[in-house]
Structures are given as C-alpha cells and as structure tokens.
Amino acid sequence: MKTFLKIGFVISAATAVFLTYPAHAIAAGATIFLENEPKTPVEGREFVVRVYASSDQPLNGYELAVSFEPNKLELLRTDTARSIIDIWPKQPLVYASGDVRWSGASIEPFVGDRGELFALHLRALPGASTTTIGIRRETALYLANGKGTKITPQAQELSMTFVPAAGGEEPGSVDVPLQSLDNAPPVISFFALEQDPITPGQKLLSFQTSDSESGIANIEARARSWFLWGGWWPTRNPDALPSGVWEAELRITDHAGNVAQAIIYDWRTAGAKGGIMFLVIVLIVWIARAVLVRMRQHG
Amino acid sequence: MPRYFLLLSLACVLLGVSAASDLRAAGVSSTVITVPSVSVVTERDYRWYSNIDALTPTAALADENVSTTVPTAGTVLRLRANIGAETLPLNTGTTFSLQYANSTSGPWTTLSTSTNWIFADDPGVADGQIIVTTVLSASDVGESYSESNPTAASPNAVIAGQEGEWDWVMQNNTATTSAPWFFRMIYSSGTALDAYTNYPMLSAIAVSTSTATTTPGGGGGSGGGTYAGGGGFPLPPFHIETEKPPPTPCDSPIVERVDLSGDCRIDMVDLSILMYYYHRTGPEIAEYDFNENNSVDLFDVSVMMYYWTG
Numbered sequence: 001m002k003t004f005l006k007i008g009f010v011i012s013a014a015t016a017v018f019l020t021y022p023a024h025a026i027a028a029g030a031t032i033f034l035e036n037e038p039k040t041p042v043e044g045r046e047f048v049v050r051v052y053a054s055s056d057q058p059l060n061g062y063e064l065a066v067s068f069e070p071n072k073l074e075l076l077r078t079d080t081a082r083s084i085i086d087i088w089p090k091q092p093l094v095y096a097s098g099d100v101r102w103s104g105a106s107i108e109p110f111v112g113d114r115g116e117l118f119a120l121h122l123r124a125l126p127g128a129s130t131t132t133i134g135i136r137r138e139t140a141l142y143l144a145n146g147k148g149t150k151i152t153p154q155a156q157e158l159s160m161t162f163v164p165a166a167g168g169e170e171p172g173s174v175d176v177p178l179q180s181l182d183n184a185p186p187v188i189s190f191f192a193l194e195q196d197p198i199t200p201g202q203k204l205l206s207f208q209t210s211d212s213e214s215g216i217a218n219i220e221a222r223a224r225s226w227f228l229w230g231g232w233w234p235t236r237n238p239d240a241l242p243s244g245v246w247e248a249e250l251r252i253t254d255h256a257g258n259v260a261q262a263i264i265y266d267w268r269t270a271g272a273k274g275g276i277m278f279l280v281i282v283l284i285v286w287i288a289r290a291v292l293v294r295m296r297q298h299g
Numbered sequence: 300m301p302r303y304f305l306l307l308s309l310a311c312v313l314l315g316v317s318a319a320s321d322l323r324a325a326g327v328s329s330t331v332i333t334v335p336s337v338s339v340v341t342e343r344d345y346r347w348y349s350n351i352d353a354l355t356p357t358a359a360l361a362d363e364n365v366s367t368t369v370p371t372a373g374t375v376l377r378l379r380a381n382i383g384a385e386t387l388p389l390n391t392g393t394t395f396s397l398q399y400a401n402s403t404s405g406p407w408t409t410l411s412t413s414t415n416w417i418f419a420d421d422p423g424v425a426d427g428q429i430i431v432t433t434v435l436s437a438s439d440v441g442e443s444y445s446e447s448n449p450t451a452a453s454p455n456a457v458i459a460g461q462e463g464e465w466d467w468v469m470q471n472n473t474a475t476t477s478a479p480w481f482f483r484m485i486y487s488s489g490t491a492l493d494a495y496t497n498y499p500m501l502s503a504i505a506v507s508t509s510t511a512t513t514t515p516g517g518g519g520g521s522g523g524g525t526y527a528g529g530g531g532f533p534l535p536p537f538h539i540e541t542e543k544p545p546p547t548p549c550d551s552p553i554v555e556r557v558d559l560s561g562d563c564r565i566d567m568v569d570l571s572i573l574m575y576y577y578h579r580t581g582p583e584i585a586e587y588d589f590n591e592n593n594s595v596d597l598f599d600v601s602v603m604m605y606y607w608t609g
Contacts, residue, residue, distance in 0.1 A: 061567045
C-alpha cells in the first residue's frame with residue numbers, strides 16, 4: 001500500500017511540476033547539442049567543439065550561451081565558417097568564468113537536423129584529463145513566424161576525455177589544420193553606404209561577409225570625404241560614418257591570410273563634392289591667371 | 300466506261316474521307332475544361348475561457364459555440380477558435396488577424412492598441428507559442444497563441460477536412476457591456492475567410508427598462524445607479540466611460556521606430572521579426588523597411604543592428 005502511495009505521490013508531484021512549468025520553456029522538437037572534433041582530443045592540442053541545433057519548426061533567431069571549464073580549457077577563437085547564422089549583431093562575449101554568449105539570425109529559416117551555429121577552438125590545459133562543456137539555460141531559439149516567439153530548446157552537454165600527448169610531440173601543435181587548406185578569399189556579398197534613415201547627419205556603412213573555410217579574422221575600413229583617404233580602422237557591420245563621406249573601402253582578411261577588398265561610392269555626395277572641387281579648381285586657376293596677367297602688365 | 304470508273308473512284312475517295320472524318324469525330328479526342336480547386340476555409344467552433352497565464356486555458360466561461368456575457372472593462376478573456384479547411388489543405392505560414400463588430404454584418408474593426416477590444420499579455424506565454432493541447436472537440440491540430448495581430452505564421456498545416464485551433468488573449472478596453480460583440484478571424488491581408496459557421500459572440504448584459512423606486516423625500520433615488528422594481532420612467536442609455544490606459548512610449552523615438560515587438564528594446568525578438576519579412580516587398584512591410592526602398596534588405600538589418608540595445 002505504501003508503495004502505491006509513494007508512486008502516486010511521485011506521479012502527482014511530476015504532474016504538478018509539469019503543469020506549473022512556464023509554457024514558453026517547453027519546446028518540443030528543438031535541441032541544442034555539441035560535438036567535438038577530433039573525437040579524442042589530445043591534451044595540449046587545439047580541438048574544435050561545434051554547437052548544433054536541430055528543430056522541427058523553422059528558426060531564424062539564436063541566442064546561445066555555452067560554458068566551459070576555464071581551469072581546464074583555453075578558448076583560442078570562435079569560428080562561424082560553417083554557420084547557418086548570417087547576421088551577428090554583436091561580437092561574442094567571453095567571460096572569465098568560461099561562459100561564451102553569442103546571438104545571431106539566419107536569413108533562411110532553419111528546419112532540420114545538425115545546423116551548425118558556431119564553433120569554439122579550444123585547447124586543453126596541462127593536467128586536464130576530462131572536461132564538460134555545457135549549454136546554459138539562457139540559450140534560446142526564436143521561431144521564424146513573424147513574431148519572434150522565443151523557445152527554450154532541450155540542451156545536451158558534452159563530456160570528453162583527453163588522451164595524453166605522445167612523448168616527443170610538441171605541446172600546442174595544431175590538430176585541426178583548417179587554415180592551411182584555405183586558399184579562397186572571403187566573400188563580400190553585400191556592401192552599401194547609405195544615409196542613416198533614423199538619425200540624420202550620418203551614414204551607415206553596411207556589409208555582409210563570409211568565409212566558409214577558415215572564417216573571417218579581421219575587417220577594416222577606410223573612407224574619404226574630400227581628396228585624401230583616411231587611415232584604416234577595424235570595423236564591423238554596421239559602422240556609422242560622417243554624412244560627408246563619398247567613398248569607402250572595405251578590407252577583409254580570413255584566418256588563412258586571404259584578403260578581399262571592395263570600394264563603394266555615394267554618387268550623390270560625390271557629385272556634390274565634385275562640383276565644389278571643380279569650382280574651387282576653376283577659382284584657383286582664375287586667380288592664378290589674373291595674378292600672372294597682372295605680373296606681366298607690371299613686369 | 301472509264302468515266303464510270305472515274306466517278307466510282309471519286310465516290311469511293313469521298314466516302315473514305317467522310318468515313319475517316321467520322322472516325323476522328325467519334326474517336327478519343329475530347330475537350331477538358333479545368334476548374335481550379337479552391338480551398339474553402341471556414342471559421343467553425345469557438346469557446347470562451349477565463350484568462351490564465353499558461354498556454355492552455357482551463358476555466359471555460361460557456362460551452363462550445365455558446366456566448367458568454369460581455370465582461371466589464373479591463374477584464375481579460377481567452378478565445379479558442381478553430382478554422383476548417385475543405386478541398387485543399389491550409390498550408391503552413393498562413394497568418395490571420397482578429398476583428399470585432401456589434402453585428403455579424405459589420406462594420407468590422409481589427410484589434411489594435413486603442414480599440415474597444417485590445418490584446419493582452421500573459422508574461423508566462425510567448426506571443427506566437429505553438430498550441431500543444433487543443434481544447435475544442437473538433438480540432439485536429441494546434442496552431443498558435445496570439446497576443447497581437449497578425450498571428451504567427453501557422454506552424455502546422457491543416458489537412459483538408461480537418462480543423463486547426465488558434466488561441467487569442469484579449470481585453471475589454473472600452474467595449475460597452477450593453478451591446479453584443481462578435482469576433483471573426485480574417486487573413487492578415489484583410490480578406491475575409493470563405494465562410495463563418497459560428498462567430499464567437501459575447502452577449503450584452505440585459506439592461507432592464509425599469510424605474511427607480513423612489514421614496515419621496517427619502518434617500519436612495521435613481522442617481523446612485525441601482526435600479527429595481529418595475530414600471531415607471533425609462534433609464535437613460537447605459538454607458539460606460541473608462542479611462543484609456545496611458546500610452547507607454549519608449550524613451551527614445553529611435554528605439555520606438557526600430558523596436559518591432561513593442562517592448563522598447565531592440566533585441567533578438569525584433570531581429571527575428573525583421574528576418575521573417577526579409578526580401579519581402581509591398582505595403583505590408585512598411586514597418587520593417589527602415590530606409591523606405593520598398594524591400595526589407597540587409598541595409599534594414601544593419602539599421603536594426605546599429606541601434607541594437609540587446
């Protein structure tokens with residue numbers, strides 16, 4: 001009898017917990033999971049942990065929070081080369097506690113299995129034999145339904161064991177030589193220099209870049225408002241520029257050192273400034289001619 | 300003699316041609332008139348519920364397809380209504396809006412932020428959440444919970460012959476209780492559905508045309524608003540005046556322009572909404588087309604990212 005009562009209590013408690021759980025936290029069919037590459041990482045060497053999503057509903061927004069053990073792992077870099085995410089509003093936030101937070105959106109809604117979101121390039125610190133990488137509860141996905149409905153996916157953490165480096169091997173040598181395979185420059189798929197429609201008096205430099213091999217390492221821009229170029233500065237999409245800029249140049253470098261460059265003009269500003277420059281040149285020529293004539297008359 | 304042969308041959312040829320043409324006429328050729336299949340979409344059943352901060356309402360206010368009385372201003376209700384598809388399935392990705400009227404013949408008004416009926420917010424349920432449990436007896440598939448117009452793009456197809464269920468959370472803003480109210484779902488484009496079997500209805504609270512029992516020279520009277528008894532002079536028309544909720548503008552007009560979800564933040568919800576309208580054109584994307592080039596493109600995405608508040 002007592003056993004029945006216990007079972008009944010457990011079922012009732014589970015039902016109560018299920019019913020009181022916030023509805024938005026239940027998202028059947030959406031999962032975030034991790035996979036490491038290689039499967040048996042070597043202590044002291046670089047390895048990759050890829051963050052994947054699976055969903056039976058179309059998704060277009062991804063808010064990701066992954067945590068690793070900072071006393072066991074060193075984060076070398078993040079990688080979006082194979083990501084289904086096209087738009088990254090911010091750079092990833094990496095906390096000393098080992099949390100990595102990143103959010104982005106995909107132009108094409110994603111439905112299906114194993115959509116890669118991003119990858120972490122990590123290295124096991126000396127003495128680390130096992131570790132666990134988790135997905136934090138802040139992780140959320142957004143349905144591509146026109147309302148941005150936030151859902152909480154089921155999360156699967158990843159545990160791994162490191163094999164000791166063989167004697168004589170150099171610690172820190174790279175096990176995943178992605179960079180050496182990449183000969184293609186990054187792709188600049190969109191580049192615009194337009195008036196900011198929200199704030200008058202500034203322009204927005206807007207661009208979309210990707211590199212499916214080693215990933216984007218560095219983005220720089222320079223601009224000119226009159227004759228001379230300004231210096232290169234590190235930039236990210238979007239960047240605000242003074243409204244007087246009429247030409248801008250973008251320089252993208254991937255992790256393998258391949259470079260892509262593109263130039264864009266704002267022809268309306270260029271036309272106006274060209275007219276002013278032409279008038280200035282005409283004025284200078286006219287003054288110079290007048291001075292010469294007067295010098296001849298007096299000379 | 301040769302003439303007869305010639306005439307006979309000619310007759311045979313003519314007979315042959317005629318027979319051949321008759322054969323062709325009596326053959327397999329036929330004219331096929333194609334009539335395009337039309338999907339008939341009908342709003343069918345409904346049920347009113349008390350609001351609850353959960354995806355599935357539990358406390359019904361009346362039976363299925365039975366009206367309940369108009370609640371007082373400020374009251375939040377839940378409406379579960381289903382739509383049936385005939386002939387052809389109702390595909391995923393369809394969006395609907397909710398309208399109300401005092402009569403089924405209209406005029407119909409689309410719920411917005413300052414109409415007699417407005418939407419409400421249940422903090423524990425996300426707008427657009429997919430219905431897990433249907434509550435109407437004839438529903439076959441759950442669609443979405445909606446706190447705003449239009450609905451989320453329908454997550455599940457409604458197969459021909461089946462019914463999909465939607466959930467609406469609405470509040471009496473300034474709607475009088477002395478008149479009936481009817482509700483209907485329409486396509487978000489503004490087109491009405493093909494048919495309406497039942498219009499979700501809220502019945503007027505009956506106002507008796509009674510007189511106040513006055514006590515000459517005594518207290519009470521008709522001014523207090525409590526009427527009892529029968530006979531006497533008619534009451535003035537029943538009228539409720541309620542204060543409209545104050546608008547809650549965002550601190551910054553910039554945020555107000557770029558914030559698409561109305562929560563005064565520019566975050567992933569807004570980016571997800573913007574991406575849904577990506578590469579679309581037409582009048583319905585005006586809200587999302589920041590640079591007004593009649594297309595939601597990467598520049599609009601960049602504008603949102605520039606003003607990102609997170």
